[in-house]
Amino acid sequence: MTIKEKYIPGLEGVIASETAISFLDTVQEKIIIKGQDLIALSKSNDYLDVVNLLLEGELPSSSEKAVLEDKLKKDYDLPDAVIELLKLLPKQTHPMDAQRTGISMLAGYDDNLDDRSPSANKHRAFQILGKLPTLTVNSYRVLQGQEIVAPKPDLSYSANFLSMITGKLPTELETKTFDQLLLLYSEHEMPNSTFTARVIASTQSDIYGALTGAVASLKGNLHGGANEAVMHMLNEAKSVAEFEELMLKKLQKKEKIMGFGHRVYMKKMDPRALIVKDALKELSAKTGDNQLLEMCEAGERLMESEKGLYPNLDYYAAPVYWMLGIPIPLYTPIFFSARAAGLCAHVIEQHENNRIFRPRVNYIGKAY
Numbered sequence: 001m002t003i004k005e006k007y008i009p010g011l012e013g014v015i016a017s018e019t020a021i022s023f024l025d026t027v028q029e030k031i032i033i034k035g036q037d038l039i040a041l042s043k044s045n046d047y048l049d050v051v052n053l054l055l056e057g058e059l060p061s062s063s064e065k066a067v068l069e070d071k072l073k074k075d076y077d078l079p080d081a082v083i084e085l086l087k088l089l090p091k092q093t094h095p096m097d098a099q100r101t102g103i104s105m106l107a108g109y110d111d112n113l114d115d116r117s118p119s120a121n122k123h124r125a126f127q128i129l130g131k132l133p134t135l136t137v138n139s140y141r142v143l144q145g146q147e148i149v150a151p152k153p154d155l156s157y158s159a160n161f162l163s164m165i166t167g168k169l170p171t172e173l174e175t176k177t178f179d180q181l182l183l184l185y186s187e188h189e190m191p192n193s194t195f196t197a198r199v200i201a202s203t204q205s206d207i208y209g210a211l212t213g214a215v216a217s218l219k220g221n222l223h224g225g226a227n228e229a230v231m232h233m234l235n236e237a238k239s240v241a242e243f244e245e246l247m248l249k250k251l252q253k254k255e256k257i258m259g260f261g262h263r264v265y266m267k268k269m270d271p272r273a274l275i276v277k278d279a280l281k282e283l284s285a286k287t288g289d290n291q292l293l294e295m296c297e298a299g300e301r302l303m304e305s306e307k308g309l310y311p312n313l314d315y316y317a318a319p320v321y322w323m324l325g326i327p328i329p330l331y332t333p334i335f336f337s338a339r340a341a342g343l344c345a346h347v348i349e350q351h352e353n354n355r356i357f358r359p360r361v362n363y364i365g366k367a368y
């Protein structure tokens with residue numbers, strides 16, 4: 001038995017890839033996407049700009065953006081059999097599992113599946129992004145025993161997505177807020193789900209398989225599932241005092257508080273959370289309902305003083321989703337739908353410059 005290199009649990013700080021897609025620059029406190037600052041983009045651009053940036057390498061001109069939106073709209077519809085398959089799922093199925101099943105099934109409709117070229121991958125990435133709002137919303141509705149809803153191509157991409165979820169025509173502020181969430185969730189360097197997708201893609205497996213694996217990764221509450229867990233905690237408490245009490249009880253029991261901490265930003269607030277906190281303030285001011293904002297701010301103060309931990313994006317995204325009228329089981333599927341843009345860019349990059357991931361272990365089993 002030979003001694004291997006030092007094992008680092010969770011691969012903290014380990015470089016897993018070279019990428020031209022994104023980088024969390026903790027020194028300059030910037031989230032870099034293809035050379036652009038995501039936080040700055042979230043203030044002046046929209047989700048489709050970032051989709052274009054991720055998949056075409058540039059921010060689009062207004063005519064390029066119109067072409068992109070049109071392309072996505074042409075792919076809004078799902079094969080009927082996908083809906084039929086979703087209807088067969090047990091009613092207790094989590095919408096993330098339904099979304100995972102639907103994405104997996106889409107591979108069967110790709111008659112060019114073995115082509116891993118960047119252009120073929122990009123083409124299917126746009127098809128998948130077009131279908132994701134319809135798949136995400138209807139997989140939830142089928143499980144609820146509700147009628148299937150059709151996409152509305154006369155609305156913008158984000159307004160259509162939100163309107164399919166709520167069944168209402170969103171206001172300008174609601175669409176802007178939802179679109180900003182999609183943008184902020186679109187890409188984040190090498191989280192577990194992106195690593196998962198790249199590991200799968202590195203076997204020369206296809207983009208559908210890589211995304212299917214990424215949905216499974218994102219479901220866990222240490223990753224994307226945290227946004228749903230945060231909202232359940234807020235609902236359980238109902239007031240500032242009860243929320244503080246609930247958090248203290250969890251900390252006493254050494255439980256993790258969902259929505260706090262981050263592998264990369266552990267001692268600072270996730271810069272995306274700051275933007276979404278402002279969105280929560282805006283929604284609260286507009287509706288005159290400050291309850292969730294006050295609870296979240298109290299929770300933030302408590303975690304800073306008790307643990308020196310700060311909110312991540314999921315902490316403030318949860319109450320914003322709630323105020324937009326989005327059902328809790330859709331929070332993580334929406335995160336995935338937004339992240340699919342970044343994930344597709346990573347799969348394309350992995351296929352373009354591939355070596356199969358195959359690390360080694362330090363054996364600690366029985367002597368031999």
Ligand SMILES: CC(=O)SCCNC(=O)CCNC(=O)[C@H](O)C(C)(C)COP(=O)(O)OP(=O)(O)OC[C@H]1O[C@@H](n2cnc3c(N)ncnc32)[C@H](O)[C@@H]1OP(=O)(O)O
Nearest residue numbers: 221222223224226256257258259260261262263312313314
């Ligand atoms: C958009 C996203 O996906 S962001 C991530 C969403 N996930 C969550 O919000 C889940 C809650 N947070 C966590 O579990 C973690 O902070 C993670 C998974 C995000 C990062 O995990 P790691 O980098 O492995 O940090 P790790 O879990 O080792 O935590 C380090 C220390 O901080 C503590 N800690 C970290 N996060 C939390 C938390 N949310 N609540 C309480 N304590 C925490 C740990 O208990 C640990 O303490 P110890 O050293 O005394 O044992």
Ligand SMILES: O=C([O-])CC(=O)C(=O)O
Nearest residue numbers: 188190191192263312313
């Ligand atoms: O970067 C991470 O580990 C998790 C995260 O915030 C994300 O995927 O958006």
